[in-house]
Structure formats: C-alpha cells, structure tokens
Amino acid sequence: MSTWSDALHFAPLSLTSSDSLPTLALVDLADWALVTLVGDDKKSYLQGQVTCDVVSLSPEQSTLGAHCDAKGKMRTIFRLFHHQQGYGLFQRQSVMATQLPELKKYAVFSKVDIEPSEDVLLGLCGEQAQARIDSLFTGDSDVRQQDNATAVKIDDQRWLIAVAPQQAEALAQTLAADAQLSTSALWDLYDIRAALPRIDASTELEHVPQALNLQAVDGISFKKGCYVGQETVARAKYRGTNKRAMFIMQGDAAQCPQAGDAIERSVGENWRKGGTVIAGYQFADQQAIALVVLPNDLDDDTQFRLADAPESRWTVQALPYSLDDE
Missing domain, CATH: 3.30.70.1400 (Aminomethyltransferase beta-barrel domains)
Incomplete structure (x- = not known):
C-alpha cells in the first residue's frame, strides 16, 4: 500500500457558511x-x-x-x-x-x-x-x-x-x-x-444525464454517433421527456447530507418525497449545502426539508449556469 501521505495530515477544514475559502x-x-x-x-x-x-x-x-x-x-x-x-x-x-x-x-x-x-x-x-x-x-x-x-x-x-x-x-x-x-x-x-454533477453508488442507474444538468456543462454531444443509451438521451432533449433537473440547495442540518438522501417538498399541508441528494457539504454553523435532483416544474413557493430532519427548511439557490436549451 502506498505511504505517500504518511508525513502529511489531511483533515476536514472547519468552515462556516459565511467563511472565505483558503487562498491555497x-x-x-x-x-x-x-x-x-x-x-x-x-x-x-x-x-x-x-x-x-x-x-x-x-x-x-x-x-x-x-x-x-x-x-x-x-x-x-x-x-x-x-x-x-x-x-x-x-x-x-x-x-x-x-x-x-x-x-x-x-x-x-x-x-x-x-x-x-x-x-x-x-x-x-x-x-x-x-x-x-x-x-x-x-x-x-x-x-x-x-x-x-x-x-x-x-x-x-x-x-x-x-x-x-x-x-x-x-x-x-x-x-x-x-x-x-x-x-x-x-x-x-x-x-x-x-453545480458539477457526479454519480455515487447510491445514485447509480437512477437518472438520465439531463436530470443532473450534464447538457448544461458540455458533457453531452448531440452531434456524435451512437453510444450506449443514446436514444434515451436524445429523446430527453428533442421530445422533452426529462422532467427533472439538479439544483443547489442550502438549509439547516445537524449532519452532512449524503448522496441518496431524500428531500421532501410541501404539497398543501402534507410532505412528499421531492428529490434526491447528489452531494452534500456540512458547515460548522449547522448549515449545509447540497446538490439535489428535483422536478423541474415546481412552484416558486414550494417548501423543502430533509426527510430525516422534519424541522429543517431548505431553499433553492441560483445555479452558476443556465438550463435553457440553446
């Protein structure tokens, strides 16, 4: 086994949601x-x-x-x-x-x-x-x-x-x-x-590429020849069959959201599963931020919470790129 890092100590940084990131x-x-x-x-x-x-x-x-x-x-x-x-x-x-x-x-x-x-x-x-x-x-x-x-x-x-x-x-x-x-x-x-997408074991074989915004970060070519799954990917673009997208969300959390965790959305006075966490990060001030796949047609006033933390409230943040088709 490689011992390259034995002399170095890599540890989680303690950052609050308002802290600046290290310069290096x-x-x-x-x-x-x-x-x-x-x-x-x-x-x-x-x-x-x-x-x-x-x-x-x-x-x-x-x-x-x-x-x-x-x-x-x-x-x-x-x-x-x-x-x-x-x-x-x-x-x-x-x-x-x-x-x-x-x-x-x-x-x-x-x-x-x-x-x-x-x-x-x-x-x-x-x-x-x-x-x-x-x-x-x-x-x-x-x-x-x-x-x-x-x-x-x-x-x-x-x-x-x-x-x-x-x-x-x-x-x-x-x-x-x-x-x-x-x-x-x-x-x-x-x-x-x-808002860079990823797939972990808990989210493998769950989503088409457009559900994680891969087209918005130049991860899909619609001009190349055939590849595995190409018909479904093309159908999602040209027939609008994909009804989901990936968003940045932030909210209260006592622990770091994990890939595969459920986000619930408000439906009247009830709560139903609304989305799936793709990746999460826990700040030191009981706040967390995550990438979450949600329906792409939700109302602006929809409320969200972590399924495992009913008292939490989460909000959708602005993406750094557009999801609009060219």
Whole structure:
C-alpha cells in the first residue's frame, strides 16, 4: 500500500457558511478514482460508450461525460482527459466496482486496455492555485503533462493532479509547503457551488444525464454517433421527456447530507418525497449545502426539508449556469 501521505495530515477544514475559502489548499482526493484507457482502439472504443465527443477532445482540453446503460441511466459521470499514453477518466471511487466491469465488457474485441490507475489524485484549490500550477507544470493549456504526472484545470480556482505513486510524496510535500491540507470534503464544496454533477453508488442507474444538468456543462454531444443509451438521451432533449433537473440547495442540518438522501417538498399541508441528494457539504454553523435532483416544474413557493430532519427548511439557490436549451 502506498505511504505517500504518511508525513502529511489531511483533515476536514472547519468552515462556516459565511467563511472565505483558503487562498491555497491541497486536497487528498481519496474518495475519487482514475480509470485509464490505452491501446490503438482507445478513442473509437470510448467514443461508442460515453455521452461526450471523445474524437474531438484535444490534448489541451478536458470534458465531462457520462457512461450510461442501454436505458440511458447513468453508471457514472467522469472528467475525461489525455493522460500519459492514453486517456484518464476521473470519477467517484464508489462506482468503480460496478461501472468499470461494464465499461470493459466489450473491450475484448478491441485493442484497448482499461484498468484502474494506481496514480495518486490530488486537488489544488484557491485563488493561488493557478500560479502554483504555472510554477510546476510547463505550458499554458488546461491539461499539462510531464513525466509521471498530469495536471487538469477544473475551473478558475481548481486543478486536479494525477501523479505516479513514486513521485507523489515529493510533489505533495512541495505543494503542502504553502497550502492548507484538507480532505476531499473541500473538493465537494467547490463541486456543489459550481453545480458539477457526479454519480455515487447510491445514485447509480437512477437518472438520465439531463436530470443532473450534464447538457448544461458540455458533457453531452448531440452531434456524435451512437453510444450506449443514446436514444434515451436524445429523446430527453428533442421530445422533452426529462422532467427533472439538479439544483443547489442550502438549509439547516445537524449532519452532512449524503448522496441518496431524500428531500421532501410541501404539497398543501402534507410532505412528499421531492428529490434526491447528489452531494452534500456540512458547515460548522449547522448549515449545509447540497446538490439535489428535483422536478423541474415546481412552484416558486414550494417548501423543502430533509426527510430525516422534519424541522429543517431548505431553499433553492441560483445555479452558476443556465438550463435553457440553446
């Protein structure tokens, strides 16, 4: 087992809902995993499996995408980028045991090797993250590769780093010299505020891509050829069959909302299940924030609460992007 982090102490940060985020934080992404694809047929094979356009992805870019079943329900949402001699898929660790065998199912007929990576996954967050990456990785693109490491820009304040285990300790020590150390809970907070979707084991095969706003974050190509689940995804767009969307919600919580938890909505004087938590973050002041899938036609005055906390009240927050079709 890798001991790269033995000398470092990654702990949850104590942040209230009104606190500013650290100017630089190094995050141990232990709840995440990386899948690699290498081989002559890696591009064509993956193109026929996922929602994003693999063929048009340049080495300087990354993209979100989803891997669905034949009914269009998502097994995972991932970030795809060129990594070493192939592709890397950055996704939740909790889906690996079920999703990876499905991705590999037909690989025996193609020249492609699909395996879980041993790379250490680190996140660099904060307003100083860009400058820190610039000092360590050459180039000016959103994906930067050097020997045994790839850095991927997530947004203006976040970078993902996938580094080989033998180089991980030295790199982590260098980054930790002027950064706060955090567990992946901080990464969750960034994802929630950016409304970036994910799939965990508890939400696997529950939703079509549009229910988690994947079309709004450029994770679906409607111009590429066929892929697994494509008919359902296209029907959701062109026939309007999808009736759900993902929203940012905030409210009272004594503990962190977990993926799969239920949100209830008011219906007259009664309460009924209204939505499902996708990801949550607990602040230090008994407030929490979460990504929640809800019906996309709810009245503005609908009240919400956590199903496990009837006294709580939750409100929908503004999304950082539009859900309107172009």
